[in-house]
Amino acid sequence: MSIIRGIIPRFRYAGTKRKLWNPVSKKAVEILPEERIRLQCVGFLNETAGISFSKMKTELPVYFERNNSPLRADILTYDANFNPFLLVECKAPHIRLNEKAAIQTARYNHKVSAQYIWITNGITDFFYDVSREKFCSDSDIFDYQPKPFSKETLSESGFCIRDTDPHLRNLLQDFVQLNTLIYINIKSPNPVLEDLRHYYNLSETNNGKLAYTFIAGPDGQNYLVGMWSTPESGDSLLIIKLYKTFAQKVYIYTQRNDSIITDASLEIEDNQAFSLSKNVNWQEYFERLYHLFQ
Secondary structure, three states: OOOOOOOOOEEEEEOOEEEEEEOOOOEEEOOOHHHHHHHHHHHHHHHOOOOOHHHEEEEEEEOOOOOOOOEEEEEEEEOOOOOEEEEEEEOOOOOOOOHHHHHHHHHHHHHHOOOEEEEEOOOOEEEEEOOOOEEEOHHHOOOOOOOOOOHHHHHHOOOOOOOOOHHHHHHHHHHHOOOOEEEEOOEOOOOOOOEOOEEEEEEEEOOEEEEEEEEEOOOOOEEEEEEEEEOOOEEEEEEEEEEOOEEEEEEEEEEEOOEEEEEEEEEOOOHHHHEOOOOOOHHHHHHHHHHOOO
16 A cells, blocks of 8 residues: 555646646646646655655656657655655556666666655555665655644645635544545536545445545535445435535436436525534435435
């Protein structure tokens, strides 16, 4: 298991389009698999290993004689004296870490001369001590200094807007500590919340599977998103607009055999009945919302 599991990259909106945010280059970039892994590594290096962004470079140009344009190393960190310390090569999760990846990273390091090398696809990690010419572990490289998931990090990671109700923020603090959070790439039929690609808690229910998360919308509102799949009802997507910890409006989409059979929305009049709390039963919560449309 990769050491970046549980690290959430940062997100920003460019208008209504959701993008990843690189805090090193201070640029918004497209949500691509390799970019996501790169920025998870940046998050780990800063939030867990205690390396400041000022001692990192991303997409560092690396020049070779036979290339007309430079190749780019994913991440390079520096030590206290600003000597190259760690070279990180990031691959998309579906890319195997093989000899080709190792040779590519070694070529880069021949130019940058880092003390250590880290190759990752977000699933598997390999660490290498250059001076000793042998593989090593993450504990040989990093002095772990984990930071708590602050309220600023919650909003920067796209789970909520900055001005979020304290009760909802406390619930989110617990949510992001879950080790079951996984990235899901999903398209949205909703015109308000068009991008649902995010980190979800995935769990088995009594009669199917449930994945849910919180997303800050481009309209400055918080949303709860649930994907529920059962043999009887097929696949259901519920998008809940929140007011503080209360469900304010629900959008529902159900699908069978790749065809949408329900596309509806409903204003919630009894907010108290759908208030979120730390001891909420998520299966029951989404089931009750689902049955409002029956």
